Amino acid sequence: MDCMDILRERGFVQQCTDSEGLSKAMREGPVTFYVGVDPTGPSLHIGHMVPFFALRHLRQAGHIGVALLGGGTARIGDPSGKSEMRKMISYDAIDANTELFRKQLDRFVGFDGKTSFPANNKDWLADLNYIDFLRDIGRHFSVNKMLSFEAYRIRMETGLSFVEFNYQLLQSFDFLELFRRHRCTLQIGGDDQWGNIVAGIDLIRRVEGAEAFGLTFPLIMTSDGKKMGKTEKGALFLDPEMISPWDFYQYWRNIMDQDVGRFLLLFTFLEAEECHALALGDINEAKKRLAWEVTAIIHGRDAADKAATAAAAAFGSGGDLSQVPTKTMQRTTLDSGIGVLDLFVLSALAPTKSEARRLIQQGGALINDRKIDDEKLVIDSSWCPEGDLILRAGKKRIFRFTVG
RNA sequence: GGGGAGAUUCCCGAGUGGUCAAAGGGGGCAGACUGUAAAUCUGUUGGCUACGCCUUCGAAGGUUCAAAUCCUUCUCUCCCCA
Structure with missing residues (x-):
């Protein structure tokens, strides 16, 4: 069983440009591949991670994974899979996010510089010369063909700016650049990246005359049809x-x-x-x-x-509650007494006092397993001889105050 | 550049002078049932020093006793024509 089989068995594979060819290439030796993420926020979320789990499986099988941070592409914004244009993010914010993403990925992947390492497309995109880029790269792209991609078709309804339309060229150029620098011949990513990946493969074929592959993973949905995570x-x-x-x-x-x-x-x-x-x-x-x-x-x-x-x-049946979300409360605060409403707001179980009030009215508020039915109740030291206050909001949300 | 349509509470979407904190749906939260699941049913869903007060209907002004609703300007979006 080769690693393509492993990925397939685990439900990673959605589409592959040439699974026979890819399996063959993988048998012949280590394949260098990449996954890209655009640092558009302060943290990765689980939806980003499917390709990185795949990265670890592939690396396990001896291949070399590049995690491409889109410090350059994040300046543009990928329209794929989105119905609205993304807000432009400041360069400073992108740089800060890039660093945060890099750290999180390092934690997850464990970059060793050989079998896996990060790269940042800001390095080759930020200072591109527009005219040169058009002549060298742009001429290989057919607008007619681009418009036929699903990703753009959706946006034909709601509007697509020229900036976003260019995204595909940049991502294709990334692939080409990684091919040139690292002999990277495989790009993996979410299925919404299919169009961009295929475009990159075409570009490599045209410019370098080399064969590259693409592999996409399904967009993970929960069984009730929502986006997972x-x-x-x-x-x-x-x-x-x-x-x-x-x-x-x-x-x-x-x-x-x-x-x-x-x-x-x-x-x-x-x-x-x-x-x-x-x-x-x-x-x-x-x-x-x-x-x-x-x-x-x-x-x-x-x-x-x-x-x-x-x-x-x-x-479960009681036990050690010390690891439940906890905050420390000043002894003096408790000694002078605190209203239940304030207490629930303080715990963040209720965002406002109105919410706290509603919670109590609906019978969902408990303190130390005692149901609270009076919203004017004042909680003081007599409530917690043991030193802890355990608040519950409904059956699933719990919060603990330690007095100290 | 010309013409038309629009911007409503977390989201979609009603509302076109007072009866609007604003229908309906989605989502969320809570209750019942359970398995910390799903489905289903019920209640609830701007805030507060709560039978009252304050803030909200793209932004800023104006008319009026009274505006989400009328007028002016501005910003943004979509559609048609160039």
Whole structure:
């Protein structure tokens, strides 16, 4: 079984320009490939990660992975898969994001400079000469052909600016540049990148007369048809400051039954047989395993253990609640008493007092397992002889105050 | 450049002088049922020092006792023509 089979078995493969040819090339020796991400925000989210999981599988099989940070392309904005034009981001913000992405990817991939390393297309895109670029690269692109791509067709409805229309040329140029610099002959990415990838392959063929490959992964959806990785707070970011390991763990713990097997294969490195076995067994145990594995991969084993312990305590038969999301409260604050509404707002379980009030009215507010039905109630030291206040909002949200 | 349409609360989308904090749907939150799942049903969904007050209907002005609704200017978007 070669690594294409592994990827296929794990549900990574959506489209491939030439899977026979690619398998052959891979058998003949290490293939250098790349995945690109545009640093358009302060953190990667789980939706970015599918190609990077694939990167690790491919590297495992002896191939060489380049993580291309789109410090240059982020200045333009990729219209693929989007119905609206993306806001322009300042150069400073892009540079800052690039660095944040690089660190997160280093953590996940573990760049060693040989089998995997980062690159930044800002290095070759930022100072391109427009006229030269048009003459050397632009002439290979047919507008007619570009317009036939699905990505652009969608935007024909809502509007497509010339800047975004150029994105494909830049990404194609990236591929060419990586081919020239590193003999990179394979680009992998989400299926929305298909058009851009194919365009790059064409460019390499025309300019260098060389053969390159493209491989795309499915856009991961949850079984109820939503884009995977969406939460109330937005995307499922990898930055623990944006999405705490607790929330991250909870996301996976609460996915739908039907998704467990698929996600185990995509987002963990457990053997395929084990993934299948887990999905066929006790589904709740499988979810716990999935949640632990993914949390461990992203945030480390320690964080995963803590999240699992906290979850067991919060939803199981009591136990150690010390790992649940926690804040410290001043002894003096508690001594003078604090209104329940303020307390819930302070915990962030309720964004406003009105929300807190609603929560209480609907019977979803608990403190130390006592149901709160009076919104004017004042909480003081007598509530926590043990030193902790455990607030619950509904059945799934929990917060702990330690007094200190 | 000319002509037309539009910008509404988290999203979509009603509303065209007071009865509008603004229909309906989606999403969210809570309750019931469960397995921390899904589906389903119910309630709720701007804020606050809450039977009242404040902020919201692209932005700024104006008319009026009263404006999301009328007038002026501006910004942005879409469509048709050049």
